[in-house]
Amino acid sequence: MTIFLIRRLMQSFVVLLIMSLVVFAGVYAIGNPVDVLISPEATELQREQTIQQLGLDRPMWEQYLIFLKNIAEGKLGTSFVHNRPAITLILERFPATFELAFSALVIAVFLGIPLGLWAGLRADSFSGRSIISGSIILFSMPTFWVGLLMIIAFAINLNWLPTSGRGEVGTFLGIRSSLFTIDGLRHLVLPATNLALYPLALIIRLTASGTSETMSLDFMRSARAKGLHAPRIVFVHLLKNILIPIVTVIGLQFSVILAFAVVTESIFSWPGMGRLIIESINLLDRPVIVAYILVTILIFMLINLLVDVLYSFLDPRVRLEKM
Amino acid sequence: MTPASQKAVEPTIEIENLKTYFFTRSGVVKSVDGVSYSVAPGEILGIVGESGSGKTVTGMSIMGLVEKPGRIVEGSIRFKGEEIANASERRLRQLRGGAISMVFQDATTALNPVLRVDTQMVETLRAHKKISRREALKTAEEMLARVGIPTPEKRLKSYPHEFSGGMRQRVSIAMALLNDPDLIIADEPTTALDVTVQAQVLLETQKLCREKGTSLIWVTHDLTVVAGLADKVCVMYAGRIVESGSVDDILDNPQHPYTIGLIGSIPSSNTRGRKLQQIEGTTPSLLNIKPGCAFRERCWRATSACQEEPPESSFGPGRTVRCFHPCLDGEQYESAGLNA
Ligand SMILES: Nc1ncnc2c1ncn2[C@@H]1O[C@H](COP(=O)(O)OP(=O)(O)OP(=O)(O)O)[C@@H](O)[C@H]1O
Numbered sequence: 001m002t003i004f005l006i007r008r009l010m011q012s013f014v015v016l017l018i019m020s021l022v023v024f025a026g027v028y029a030i031g032n033p034v035d036v037l038i039s040p041e042a043t044e045l046q047r048e049q050t051i052q053q054l055g056l057d058r059p060m061w062e063q064y065l066i067f068l069k070n071i072a073e074g075k076l077g078t079s080f081v082h083n084r085p086a087i088t089l090i091l092e093r094f095p096a097t098f099e100l101a102f103s104a105l106v107i108a109v110f111l112g113i114p115l116g117l118w119a120g121l122r123a124d125s126f127s128g129r130s131i132i133s134g135s136i137i138l139f140s141m142p143t144f145w146v147g148l149l150m151i152i153a154f155a156i157n158l159n160w161l162p163t164s165g166r167g168e169v170g171t172f173l174g175i176r177s178s179l180f181t182i183d184g185l186r187h188l189v190l191p192a193t194n195l196a197l198y199p200l201a202l203i204i205r206l207t208a209s210g211t212s213e214t215m216s217l218d219f220m221r222s223a224r225a226k227g228l229h230a231p232r233i234v235f236v237h238l239l240k241n242i243l244i245p246i247v248t249v250i251g252l253q254f255s256v257i258l259a260f261a262v263v264t265e266s267i268f269s270w271p272g273m274g275r276l277i278i279e280s281i282n283l284l285d286r287p288v289i290v291a292y293i294l295v296t297i298l299i300f301m302l303i304n305l306l307v308d309v310l311y312s313f314l315d316p317r318v319r320l321e322k323m
Numbered sequence: 324m325t326p327a328s329q330k331a332v333e334p335t336i337e338i339e340n341l342k343t344y345f346f347t348r349s350g351v352v353k354s355v356d357g358v359s360y361s362v363a364p365g366e367i368l369g370i371v372g373e374s375g376s377g378k379t380v381t382g383m384s385i386m387g388l389v390e391k392p393g394r395i396v397e398g399s400i401r402f403k404g405e406e407i408a409n410a411s412e413r414r415l416r417q418l419r420g421g422a423i424s425m426v427f428q429d430a431t432t433a434l435n436p437v438l439r440v441d442t443q444m445v446e447t448l449r450a451h452k453k454i455s456r457r458e459a460l461k462t463a464e465e466m467l468a469r470v471g472i473p474t475p476e477k478r479l480k481s482y483p484h485e486f487s488g489g490m491r492q493r494v495s496i497a498m499a500l501l502n503d504p505d506l507i508i509a510d511e512p513t514t515a516l517d518v519t520v521q522a523q524v525l526l527e528t529q530k531l532c533r534e535k536g537t538s539l540i541w542v543t544h545d546l547t548v549v550a551g552l553a554d555k556v557c558v559m560y561a562g563r564i565v566e567s568g569s570v571d572d573i574l575d576n577p578q579h580p581y582t583i584g585l586i587g588s589i590p591s592s593n594t595r596g597r598k599l600q601q602i603e604g605t606t607p608s609l610l611n612i613k614p615g616c617a618f619r620e621r622c623w624r625a626t627s628a629c630q631e632e633p634p635e636s637s638f639g640p641g642r643t644v645r646c647f648h649p650c651l652d653g654e655q656y657e658s659a660g661l662n663a
Pocket residue numbers: 345347352353354372373374375376377378379380381391392393428544609
């Protein structure tokens with residue numbers, strides 16, 4: 001386990017380094033922020049001063065080295081626009097995105113696994129077929145469109161739920177989140193449900209196919225032949241086997257939701273990282289873009305690590321040392 | 324017979340005219356088509372037949388584990404006098420793994436790969452008896468020791484993949500013995516093992532059953548296995564029992580051409596040095612089977628009479644043959660061409 005963790009950390013470091021270069025080069029190629037940042041009326045002198053101040057007059061490799069040096073010192077650069085450390089900007093927005101993604105995933109898992117189990121166990125019934133058809137429809141519907149429909153239906157026509165913002169934020173165990181107030185939860189329901197739709201469809205499909213495949217295996221027949229009660233057969237013998245691929249997908253989906261909640265955040269005016277990155281790209285606020293992407297990669301790697309560790313708990317045949 | 328003596332020999336399991344069919348899209352598969360047998364307490368019945376003859380489906384029918392599109396369409400299964408064919412799921416669940424247990428064909432896949440052996444054994448016990456986890460663990464440990472697994476208290480904590488094939492089979496057998504069943508259905512549990520391990524497992528299982536008076540149905544496609552183990556034998560072909568009798572009857576005096584063919588493929592003292600004989604052809608598809616004797620295409624004694632269904636004729640208690648032209652004493656070997 002320890003060896004595995006050390007090796008994984010070293011791999012992650014190398015990946016992060018390579019990615020930082022790619023990202024830096026990519027952002028450099030997008031365009032020159034000076035054109036956006038400096039007002040056209042500025043004098044030539046002001047212009048040059050700003051460029052110098054931002055370090056944009058130096059060659060690219062030098063900028064990159066400065067960037068690396070800053071990272072080593074824990075500084076991911078300062079936003080050109082907000083004139084505050086990029087990492088602070090991102091971390092400020094992170095809780096909002098995290099609670100949105102987390103809620104979406106909770107909805108997807110706690111709805112998706114039971115529905116998938118039902119559909120897998122009753123594949124021939126009307127309800128089973130309906131669940132599968134429903135998940136196919138969910139797959140093929142664009143998130144933003146469903147989001148707009150939800151706003152029209154629940155916020156505008158029925159006037160049940162608010163349409164935008166994060167609502168009131170409560171504090172519990174030192175964590176500030178809108179999960180802890182009624183108003184916050186009311187604000188969260190629509191965007192979280194919207195964001196949950198795709199992973200929900202995925203989990204339903206995966207659970208259903210895993211269920212029907214596993215049910216026909218010999219050891220499931222043994223379980224029935226031992227006279228076990230149906231709940232034990234389904235929730236221990238079956239679920240523990242199909243959970244392995246499901247956990248992988250949940251992990252991957254969590255990273256994806258977390259990083260690309262952009263669309264949902266825009267529709268519901270959710271003050272998360274997704275909104276920040278859109279703004280930053282519009283303004284070519286390089287340090288924020290770079291910091292955002294690096295933080296995202298870090299989250300990806302962290303979740304992958306978590307999935308692998310979980311994996312070894314779920315599947316006794318998996319040895320972390322060999323991964 | 325007086326009612327009292329009848330009661331004394333009440334069979335553990337008594338199957339009568341059992342028919343289990345699968346209603347598939349391409350037609351009806353008559354996997355078990357009128358099977359009857361009974362096993363007394365402490366008795367060992369061997370069921371022999373080629374692949375696809377319906378041995379497993381018969382066992383699954385007793386356990387009430389036949390799944391859609393299959394079902395028991397006719398016949399009765401009496402377990403200690405109680406009719407259990409198509410019994411309620413609740414009653415069947417009580418019996419399964421409790422009074423009746425089944426060991427499956429392939430030990431490598433019969434255990435759940437992601438659950439520890441102790442979990443799988445304890446749950447079997449606790450599904451049928453109200454006992455503490457600790458008591459259950461103790462019973463499980465004793466049972467592993469009895470089937471010859473060294474350091475059982477350590478092995479309990481292992482996962483199935485940490486056992487060898489032979490050891491896994493022992494675990495399966497131990498699991499079947501856990502609740503002191505009255506009947507064990509062992510479905511070719513030794514096929515995947517090498518010969519010495521097979522013999523060992525067989526011997527031990529036999530001993531355990533004899534000690535406890537457990538009835539044992541041992542399914543195999545290998546007559547040699549049955550020879551050293553069973554009291555009586557049923558030979559199955561295409562969903563039917565074509566011949567039955569005591570082990571000695573079947574081995575020394577087989578009458579059905581198919582049984583003779585099976586014996587022809589055993590290496591024994593009087594066939595030693597000769598090339599082993601295989602019965603030509605394969606089991607016919609049980610899908611939409613033609614009327615008449617199912618063995619007819621492969622039978623060297625077939626006549627036009629065999630276009631009809633051969634009736635079952637009985638010679639003495641428990642001795643039956645289903646054939647128009649059974650081989651009577653002595654003639655079979657020449658007829659089978661085994662001396663050639
Ligand atoms: N679920 C099912 N659907 C359709 N047909 C089935 C099903 N299960 C079994 N059968 C058919 O029933 C017949 C008997 O099968 P069974 O498994 O009992 O044979 P067996 O004697 O145990 O053979 P083997 O020695 O290979 O285990 C086979 O022809 C098989 O195709």
